[in-house]
Amino acid sequence: MDAEHELHNIDVVAKDLGEQLHMLTDYMEVAVVGAVASIEAADAMLLEDLIIAAVIGVLASLGLSFWISVSISKSLKTTGDAVQYIIENQDLTQRVPESKDELGEMAACFNRMLEAFRGVLNELTALATQVAGADRQD
Numbered sequence: 001m002d003a004e005h006e007l008h009n010i011d012v013v014a015k016d017l018g019e020q021l022h023m024l025t026d027y028m029e030v031a032v033v034g035a036v037a038s039i040e041a042a043d044a045m046l047l048e049d050l051i052i053a054a055v056i057g058v059l060a061s062l063g064l065s066f067w068i069s070v071s072i073s074k075s076l077k078t079t080g081d082a083v084q085y086i087i088e089n090q091d092l093t094q095r096v097p098e099s100k101d102e103l104g105e106m107a108a109c110f111n112r113m114l115e116a117f118r119g120v121l122n123e124l125t126a127l128a129t130q131v132a133g134a135d136r137q138d
Contacts, residue, residue, distance in 0.1 A: 075103040083110070092118040 082096040092114050096107040 072103070075099060075101070079103060079107055079110075082107075086114070092121065 098107045
């Protein structure tokens with residue numbers, strides 16, 4: 001009967017271990033499902049964050065592009081208006097507004113060119129006056 005009793009104890013222990021193993025398997029399955037759900041939720045949040053960051057980046061790029069475009073257009077308009085005034089009024093004393101960007105450098109070169117033209121015109125006027133004065137003396 002001792003052997004029969006031992007077999008019964010082993011059977012009880014085996015059933016108990018089987019139930020515990022089944023419970024552990026169920027627990028592991030729930031844990032894995034929970035972990036997968038957490039990973040999927042984190043993945044969805046990460047995707048949302050990436051989309052939001054991309055939209056913000058695109059909007060910032062568009063805003064910066066617009067600002068640069070307006071700035072360049074404004075400088076070109078100002079320069080064009082000043083040149084048009086100089087042409088229409090034949091006023092070489094006027095200057096194109098300068099700035100610290102590439103358009104400002106172009107305006108500075110244009111202003112130096114106007115100054116050179118003005119110098120040449122002054123020399124021509126002086127020579128014409130001398131020639132006119134010489135003709136009167138003769």
